[in-house]
Amino acid sequence: MCHGNICRSTMAEYVMRHLVREAGLEGAIVADSAAATRDALGWGVHPGTQEVLRKHGVSCGGHRSRAMTRADYGRYDLIVGMDEENRRDMLRILGSDPKGKVRLLLDWTARPREIDDPWYTDDYDTTYDDVRRGCEALLAALRDVC
Numbered sequence: 001m002c003h004g005n006i007c008r009s010t011m012a013e014y015v016m017r018h019l020v021r022e023a024g025l026e027g028a029i030v031a032d033s034a035a036a037t038r039d040a041l042g043w044g045v046h047p048g049t050q051e052v053l054r055k056h057g058v059s060c061g062g063h064r065s066r067a068m069t070r071a072d073y074g075r076y077d078l079i080v081g082m083d084e085e086n087r088r089d090m091l092r093i094l095g096s097d098p099k100g101k102v103r104l105l106l107d108w109t110a111r112p113r114e115i116d117d118p119w120y121t122d123d124y125d126t127t128y129d130d131v132r133r134g135c136e137a138l139l140a141a142l143r144d145v146c
Contacts, residue, residue: 001081001090005035005065006046007118008082008127012105014053014060015128016135023139028146032076034068036089041065048124056128068093073101080105080138083114105134108141 002009013033020029035041043065045053053060072079073094079101081087090102106112115134118127 001034001036001068001079001086002083003036003086003089003117004040004043004119005033005067006040006043007049007124008115008131009033009035010045010060010063010065011049011053011128011131012080012082012135013063014058015056015131016139018058019135019139023143025139025143025146029139029142030076033063034066034072036068036081036086036093038067041067046119048118048122052124052128056132070094073097077101078103078138083117105138106130108137109133 010033013031016029016031020026020031045060045063050060068079068090070093079090079094080103081090082105084104087102087104091097094102104112105115115127115130116123118124121127
């Protein structure tokens with residue numbers, strides 16, 4: 001989850017799907033993405049995100065931004081954001097997190113921190129590196145339970 005669901009969360013969704021497919025775990029792990037706001041609802045993937053994903057051989061299909069809903073809490077085992085503002089937004093939307101599902105993507109890495117928003121930094125390569133690192137670490141953790 002990120003602010004508009006056109007840059008970071010979309011990147012994470014498609015990188016994770018790519019890694020899951022490579023690992024042969026498509027039946028066990030589902031990746032989706034959503035926005036914390038309604039700012040970009042229905043928009044496609046940001047061109048910077050499309051370009052960096054294409055450069056790394058990751059397809060992002062016909063994605064359209066959608067807003068996170070309270071129902072997502074029951075639908076998914078983890079609700080993952082990119083930064084502290086996302087975490088606050090997720091908790092505002094969800095109301096609470098009794099099962100501890102709300103995390104940040106880099107929480108599974110050796111260096112937990114926020115992922116900068118390339119909408120503002122225009123650095124899609126660094127965002128991709130962070131997202132890839134987070135998805136790889138999360139997948140490694142999930143393999144233990146799959």
